[in-house]
Amino acid sequence: MREVGHLSGGAGIYRRFPIRASVANRGVISRAVTDAVGIDVCTTTSFVDNVGLILEAATYTTTQADLDDPGSDANIGAGNTFCGLDMGRVVTVSIRPDLVIAALATGAAAENTALELLSNTAASAGGTLISDTDITEDQISGIVWCISGNNVGHARVCSAFSDNVSLTVTVPFPRAIAVGDEFLIVPWGCVGTAAADIDGAFFLQTSTLFTQANASIASGTGGDINCVYLELNGRSDTQVHFTLRGHILNNSLVAI
Amino acid sequence: MIAPSVAVPRHAKLGQGFSKAEQLKAIEHPGRQTNPRRGYQTSIAWLSDLIAMRKILILCSNCQTHFEARRFNYRVVFVPDCTGKTDGYTVNGRCDWCTQETVMLGGGKAFEPEEHYAELHIEPDVARRASRARALRKGAWDAVVADVERRRARTQERQS
Numbered sequence: 001m002r003e004v005g006h007l008s009g010g011a012g013i014y015r016r017f018p019i020r021a022s023v024a025n026r027g028v029i030s031r032a033v034t035d036a037v038g039i040d041v042c043t044t045t046s047f048v049d050n051v052g053l054i055l056e057a058a059t060y061t062t063t064q065a066d067l068d069d070p071g072s073d074a075n076i077g078a079g080n081t082f083c084g085l086d087m088g089r090v091v092t093v094s095i096r097p098d099l100v101i102a103a104l105a106t107g108a109a110a111e112n113t114a115l116e117l118l119s120n121t122a123a124s125a126g127g128t129l130i131s132d133t134d135i136t137e138d139q140i141s142g143i144v145w146c147i148s149g150n151n152v153g154h155a156r157v158c159s160a161f162s163d164n165v166s167l168t169v170t171v172p173f174p175r176a177i178a179v180g181d182e183f184l185i186v187p188w189g190c191v192g193t194a195a196a197d198i199d200g201a202f203f204l205q206t207s208t209l210f211t212q213a214n215a216s217i218a219s220g221t222g223g224d225i226n227c228v229y230l231e232l233n234g235r236s237d238t239q240v241h242f243t244l245r246g247h248i249l250n251n252s253l254v255a256i
Numbered sequence: 257m258i259a260p261s262v263a264v265p266r267h268a269k270l271g272q273g274f275s276k277a278e279q280l281k282a283i284e285h286p287g288r289q290t291n292p293r294r295g296y297q298t299s300i301a302w303l304s305d306l307i308a309m310r311k312i313l314i315l316c317s318n319c320q321t322h323f324e325a326r327r328f329n330y331r332v333v334f335v336p337d338c339t340g341k342t343d344g345y346t347v348n349g350r351c352d353w354c355t356q357e358t359v360m361l362g363g364g365k366a367f368e369p370e371e372h373y374a375e376l377h378i379e380p381d382v383a384r385r386a387s388r389a390r391a392l393r394k395g396a397w398d399a400v401v402a403d404v405e406r407r408r409a410r411t412q413e414r415q416s
Contacts, residue, residue: 002376009339011346014314014366016285026375033279049276055312055368055376090285092312102378211375248276 001027001211003053004241007098007228016090017051022060023091028210029101029223030054030093032248039093044109044206044214047223048246052095060089097247100228103204103213105186105238111207114235115215118167118183120149127151127172130183133164138218141200142187144169145232149181155232157189157200158219187219188227188240196220201227204242213240287350299353306352310369317362319353325367333366334380344380 003012017030018038029042032049038060039051107113122131130144138161145155156169167185189200197219205214205222214222215238224245231239244250274282288302299322306313307328315323325331337344347366348359358364368376 002378003335004378005336005338007338009337009341011337011342011348011363012333012335012366014312014347014349016287016350017280018283018285026372032276033283036279036283038283039280051280053376056372088309248280 001029001053001101001103003094003099004102005100006096007100007243012094012099013096014055014092015095016092018090019058019060023054023056023058025209025211026055026057028054029206029244030091038089039091041210042206042223044208044210045222047225047244049248050244050246051248052093052097052099052244053101054091054093056091058088058091095249097250098243100241100243102231102239102241103206103211105215105240106207106212107235108216109208109214111209111212112236113216115184115186115238117235118144118185120177120179120181120183122166123179124177127175127177128169129166130169130177130181131166135161135167135185136164137161137187137216138163139167139185139187139200140197140219141189141192142185142219143189143200143230143232144183144185146173147182147184147234149178150175151177151181158185184232184235184238186215186230186232186238186240187217187221188213188215188230188242189219190227190230194220202245204240287355288352290355303352310372312369313352313367314347314349314358314364315353315367316351316356316358316364319351320365322353323367329370330367331370331373333368333377335377336380336383 006012019040020035020037021040023041029047030051030053031040031042032051033039041054042050105115107115116134118130118132118134120130120132122129124130140158140161142158143155144158144167146152151173154173156171156173158167159170160168187200188204192198192201194202199220202225203220203222204225205217206212207214225242226245227240227242229241231241288299289297303313303323312333313323313330332345333347334344335347342363345365346363348357348364349366350356351358351361351364
């Protein structure tokens, strides 16, 4: 995940926090104090009490720092001086609650999986029905867009879904959908109220390593976000931009 | 007898504990150690350790001159600023050289190891190119208008 701006503009704010468990990857969402030792990485489905985006990897250890001989060659520059070991247990976090984060959409829980390609199997003259047996997740309120065929470049909100059969859009695509036309779909949208079937803009599930956004899940699944923008490109370069709703500095949401 | 000191939450009512934000502030790393009694660290030793661990550095506008980013394979962090208040290269925090808040010192910059940059930030040039390409890309309606214009011109040619 990457920093791509702030809703209110201005400069980012970075702070350093100790960790309570190793952070294996950069660009992951953090989770705040649970035992006062330090922060942690989020889970794939919960961003509650997050602190922002972690920008460094670090290994958690309980080894004591070597303060006896900080001037020795073994210690200088090896992360083992006065501050060194401490700093090894610290990560830099971009902490602004209005930070816009961009995550690459992956087609499975594993990272860098291409999005599921929907190849239409039944013509739809009205431009509202896309048929494919690969349609297996309830992504109502997600966005479906055409990448090959009559409607290339056009996107619509998914409004109904039939498992292993088809998905429907309420506002028709401008031209008829022919057999073989290709579409992609993501479970996220940019409008809604978080109620059932209009919740695509408010939840996101991460990939296994927490570095990308899992697009193969049902809409309304995952941690709390506000979807800001969707970069609808191809199967391997589509991105979702979002802010974190459960940020610890977001006073309207965090209980004291 | 000296009474034991008790930490009292700021702005809290009786019975309330520290807020999560206050707890978080409490565990924040204080930065370079400048108290001689606890082991004074020089700026260069601190920066040297951070560079050795390939950590992100934050330097205020005054202290940026002390650090040659290219020499250590670092680059300046860029985060687009939609308001245009900053040039996108400004990041605030505690300066790793002088330990002051950069927001009080004309704004700081963050320096990130080159090898980690693509994972966390966008390239300003790429972002600019993509944005311009999007702005120039014509929609379907423009194509229809262009087609109508072309046909009209062809008809006029035939008539003349």
